[in-house]
Structure formats: structure tokens, C-alpha cells
Amino acid sequence: MREDFLWGGASAANQYEGGYQEGGRGLSINDVEQGASHGQSRIIHDCIDEKCYYPSHQATDFYHHYQEDIALLAEMGFRCYRMSICWSRIYPHGDDEIPNEEGLQFYDRVFDELLKYGIEPIVTLHHFEMPLALVKKYGGWRNRKMIDLSVRYAKTVMERYQNKVKYWITFNEINSLFIAEVPWHQAGIIYQEGENKTDVMFQAAHYQLVASAKTIIEGRKINSQFQFGNMILYNCCYAMTCHPLDQMMLHDKLLPIYYFSDVQIRGKYTNTCLSYQKRMNAHFDIEEGDLEILRNGVIDFYSFSYYSSLVEGREIEQSADGNLLDGGKNPYLETTQWGWQIDPLGLRISLNLIYDRYQIPLFVSENGLGAVDEFKNNTVYDNYRIDYLRQHIQALIAAIEEDFIDCFGYTMWSPIDIISAGTGEMKKRYGFVYVDYDDLGQGSGQRYKKQSFSWYQKVVQTNGKEI
């Protein structure tokens, strides 16, 4: 393993930060979304109903605990930390004349705290979040206006933090726009009755791709040392059988995954993209100048989330859950308590497939186990989490050392417990650190190290040798 390998963890503001009314922050789309249980969908409200509980309001209160939490990351030896900026902390309504200084100062303090310990911040500009006002006023990413507004926000933070942040990720899991039944997190969109969902989806995807490229073009003018990455939800996929039709279905399943990264790396809608547009019978507008922006705003590294794998084929008997995507059940794999299939080798396979296709540096920006933890003796005996992460990290190391994949970092999801994106639950925990809150936000908010804390500390200290 390279000595400068970036070991760390990842989180997102809307699931972690809380402090939803503090420091001049505006409402974000997550603030009107209720939690749900496994198998149910989260309910999105039009505005805040005082009688309801909204997980993002408090989340796990990074806003007030950032110093303590970052000290814990430093104790584990983190070399990097992936986090997101909440857009409505910077521009409370998205289209305000001037940015909110208090919001900017908050992230100044966070970055300073990270840098104090030598932890490299990796910043996601859009992680399932946007000002709610932009949905009300413009209809979210249905509207072309979002390109300029989002680039303005990106420029503001890139200028402000140009000496503190080098790595930027434009959109989290950008391809999940094609997967989510309701792309609320991804684009602030709820499909209307009778509208052509496919066209809306492809149009929003085009706007986000242009916004991503434009952000990169502007960012490079601010600091030529910036490194830009995309972020793809990657579910490794297997064909059910060697029947050519199953193989073709597998090929088709991968089209929407490659759709975004092809544009972000090749700088154009490739044959893969055109083929997917055709299969979906998609129509959307491309304005003059858009293609040139796409050509000039390509990324430096490919980042992706990896949690599970799926099976595709004509006769899938049982379906399995996954990170947004569902597919067939794989009889050879165990599942998590939330039904996500556990497949460490799939990570090695994915790293190979992605690297073979693109040949640019890779970064594993999310990987982890969501589980119900039993809090006992002020800790959690989470051997299951250690097992999951150990096997995945071993697969990653094998890909780097034996398959010669150029991967420069790994950020597990998510070092301190946070609320789940899918359900808003607290009990689906991923962390090395237990946070004393329940599904309704009750509890002291106190932090406790789980057994996995010292395990990961050793992994980082020994650069993956002791695992």
C-alpha cells in the first residue's frame, strides 16, 4: 500500500449536522422529511408540521459536537475525512444576494479543526441536499436555473476554502437520480401525475452533469491544484446464468451506472449513454454551449460507494434489497439486517471493472455496515462490523497490491453514528462511535467508542498490515 494512502471515513451534513435553525441556516429539503421503518418510504411534507419528528433537525448534532468528534477521528489516526457542505447554510434560500457569513464561518472552524490534526478534508458539494426554497420557487433540478445557482454556491465555497480544501466531489451518487423512485434527495423532484418521468429524469441529469462540469471549470480557475471527483453509487452486478439473455440484461443494468461516469470522464455522451437514452426513449434539451462545458469539465478521480452486490436475469425468484437498487437474491451471500447482500469480493471485482474502463485514480468514498447495535457497558461489541469492514478492506488491498489498481483512498461510512439516508432511522448504525440518540431523537447525544474503534485505529496505524 502506498504510504500516503488516505484512510478515513465519510458522512453527509443532512444526516449528521443538525442545528437546522442555527447560524442563519435556511431550510433544506431534508428538513421536511419524516423518518420511516425498513420497507417503508419516508414521507415528504410541504412544510414543517410541529407535531412531527424530522430526523435531520438534530441528526447526531455534529454542529455542536464537531470538536469532540474530530478529536475522535484524529485518535483513530484518520488521514482524510469526507464530509458535505449544507448548501442552505451558505445560501439559506439558494438564490440569496450574498452568502451567509455565519455558515461560512462554521465550515472554517470545521476545516481548521481537521487540519489541526493533519486530516485532509474531502468535500462533497451536493450530498442529497439543497435549499427547500429552490424546490418551491424553481421546482428543483427540473429547472435549468439550478445550474447557475449551484455553480455560484460552489464558487463561493471553493474561493473561501481554497487554502483549506484540495479534494472536491461534485454530486453524491449522481446516478441514483435514475434509480430513486422519488428523486427528492438527488434533485428535489417529486414526479407529478401524468408527466413523463423519463424525460424529467434525463433533463435533471443533464443539468447536474453540466453543473458538475461547470463547477470543475470554475474551480480550476480558483486553484489549479484542486482535485475533482465524481461519486457513483456502484452495485456490483452478476448475471443470473450464462444464458446470453441474462448476460444482456446484466449489460443493460450497467448502462445507467456508466451513463454518468462516461460523461464526467470522457467529457461527452458516449455510445453507452446514447444507447441508454434510446432504450429509455428519453428526450431532453441540450442548449448551445452545454457540450463544450461537458468536454472541458472532466474529473480527476472516480469515487464510488460500495455496499452490496446484486443479481440480474430473466427469472429472478427472490428479490434482495440494496443501496437504492434492488435485484435478485444471490444464494451464495449473506445479507445485513436490512437485506443488503454482503459481498467483499464484489468490491475487488468492481475496482477492476471500473479501472479497466477508465484508467484514472479511484477512491472508495463509502463502504460500511448498517446494523442494530446493543449498547452495553458503555460500548458496543460490534464484531460483525469489524468482520464486514475487514473483509472489504482485504479485498481492496488485494485489488491494489495484486491487481495493480490505482486507488488512493478509502472512507468508510460513517465513523460516528448518524441517521440513515434511506429511512431516517437512528437504529441503523454504521459508526465506530455510538451516539446516544434513538429513532425519535431522544437521548443524551453522548459519544461512546465501540470495539471497532480500536480495530480501525490499528488498520490505519499499520497502513492496512494489521487487520
Ligand code: BGP
Ligand atoms: C448512500 C448515501 C449515504 C448513506 C449510505 C447508506 O446511498 O450516499 O448518504 O446514507 O448510502 O444508506 P442508508 O443510510 O440508507 O443505510
